[in-house]
Amino acid sequence: MKLKKITACLDMYGCPNRCKHCWLAITPNGNLTIEDLKFTYQAFRPFTDDLEIVSNYREEDYAPNYKELWNLTSELSDSKTTHFENISYWRAVRDSDYIPWLYTLGVRAAQLTVFGDENTTDFFVGRKGAFKEIIKTIEQLVQNRISPRIQMFIYKNNIDQLPFIEKLLVDLNLEERCKSFDKQFSFFLHQGSCSGENAQFYEDWITNEEIKQIPEKLLKYTFKHFNTINKKEIWGSPEKEVSEKLALDDSTLNIVNDTPVFYVDNKFNVYPNFETPSEIWLLGNLKTMKMEEILKNYLQNTSLGQKTLAEVSTAELVREFGNYESNRLFGECDYKNLLLHKYCRRKLSEKQ
Ligand code: SF4
Numbered sequence: 315m316k317l318k319k320i321t322a323c324l325d326m327y328g329c330p331n332r333c334k335h336c337w338l339a340i341t342p343n344g345n346l347t348i349e350d351l352k353f354t355y356q357a358f359r360p361f362t363d364d365l366e367i368v369s370n371y372r373e374e375d376y377a378p379n380y381k382e383l384w385n386l387t388s389e390l391s392d393s394k395t396t397h398f399e400n401i402s403y404w405r406a407v408r409d410s411d412y413i414p415w416l417y418t419l420g421v422r423a424a425q426l427t428v429f430g431d432e433n434t435t436d437f438f439v440g441r442k443g444a445f446k447e448i449i450k451t452i453e454q455l456v457q458n459r460i461s462p463r464i465q466m467f468i469y470k471n472n473i474d475q476l477p478f479i480e481k482l483l484v485d486l487n488l489e490e491r492c493k494s495f496d497k498q499f500s501f502f503l504h505q506g507s508c509s510g511e512n513a514q515f516y517e518d519w520i521t522n523e524e525i526k527q528i529p530e531k532l533l534k535y536t537f538k539h540f541n542t543i544n545k546k547e548i549w550g551s552p553e554k555e556v557s558e559k560l561a562l563d564d565s566t567l568n569i570v571n572d573t574p575v576f577y578v579d580n581k582f583n584v585y586p587n588f589e590t591p592s593e594i595w596l597l598g599n600l601k602t603m604k605m606e607e608i609l610k611n612y613l614q615n616t617s618l619g620q621k622t623l624a625e626v627s628t629a630e631l632v633r634e635f636g637n638y639e640s641n642r643l644f645g646e647c648d649y650k651n652l653l654l655h656k657y658c659r660r661k662l663s664e665k666q
Contacts, residue, residue, distance in 0.1 A: 320575075322368065323577050414458055505520050
């Protein structure tokens, strides 16, 4: 059994943050070793001629030996994806080598997430000091000719922070400063998908009333980022309209492909990179099962999540869990996944 390409991401160290919107869901941090990384690499090795091994799937470069891990995973991997534009502001303010190192890897834009002013951002990140670290990191990025890309998550309960963010961007003068090194500053705001930790905000989910409160400048930035002025393409449609439309959708979904990305948590449980790694998507454990069995579970849609996607139509999910009263805004894909999770969680609770 061989697949065209496999990417295996091991959650070696976790993340310094406890974000309330984290789609991966909060789990305890690990402290895995180089040997654990090599073990994971060896487990997947016989099953593809193009294996990429990655030492994290939460915070990039949170590991104390982040440079060593980058070099080792580059050496071990048959092909290596360039460094993501997600970076660690935790690392940036503690290690003056970090941002220049990112530049040497070709990183020219870096994404940072805010939720509002200092108290609001610290609350949503789940860690005191986060906002100040983000501001310091923005300065370091600009000094190193890397343009910051700022995303803001919006809910009903932080929508009053928009004027603060608008003023902050003006005060930081990021548009002009990025232009000075021929890069473009960008900003966008959205609600994210209603999965993982973010599902807790369903009651506070934005509607078109909140969209009307977005200041013109932030709206323009967001349109530019998404390359559209169609608000529905960015924030989706009211839940009642999405439910009505998807109630006619008889399709199912098979996520299996021959270039899968697998997430391996710090207990060596394996999940497909599709939705929040959890019991719903569990394929098996590298320490207790043979890889053949784990891959078979993936290829045959054995986990509850994959099986449900492959066998239960969207229309059926809407019949069970659609909400024809709600004005909350959802994109169709995110909404399907929200219903899928409701369905799977009910199945799990029935088993208990
Ligand atoms: S959203 Fe990112 S930074 Fe926040 S807890 Fe999740 S992995 Fe960490």
